[in-house]
Amino acid sequence: MTRLAPSAGNMQPWRAVICGDKVHFYEKKAKAMQNNPLGDIQKVDIGIALSHFDLTLQEEGITGRFAVEDPGLETDGQTEYIVSYEVNR
Numbered sequence: 001m002t003r004l005a006p007s008a009g010n011m012q013p014w015r016a017v018i019c020g021d022k023v024h025f026y027e028k029k030a031k032a033m034q035n036n037p038l039g040d041i042q043k044v045d046i047g048i049a050l051s052h053f054d055l056t057l058q059e060e061g062i063t064g065r066f067a068v069e070d071p072g073l074e075t076d077g078q079t080e081y082i083v084s085y086e087v088n089r
């Protein structure tokens, strides 16, 4: 469902790294979207994608929590860590 989220320019800037019970979300910034007078419009996309993720988990009865706990994975200069989700066991 996260993959189906709408995004500015249909650029789908979200990236997710699944590590066991955790999912780490990142924003892959597109150069073409960085001069928007409103600021980083792709942050809005990330919020929409996270909402899709969260609402789908709720619908499936899966519980957990969001937390900003950067796992320190190596990224390129255009990719920013945003937040992680940990599924309750």
Ligand SMILES: Cc1cc2nc3c(=O)[nH]c(=O)nc-3n(C[C@H](O)[C@H](O)[C@H](O)COP(=O)(O)O)c2cc1C
Pocket (backbone or CB within 6 Å): 005, 006, 007, 008, 009, 010, 041, 044, 045, 048
């Ligand atoms: C944050 C955001 C900003 C958008 N800005 C524009 C826009 O300025 N002009 C436009 O025609 N569409 C805009 N869109 C629509 C996207 O281009 C569209 O959602 C995307 O191409 C995917 O198509 P779909 O929503 O039909 O699945 C925006 C979408 C989002 C999420």
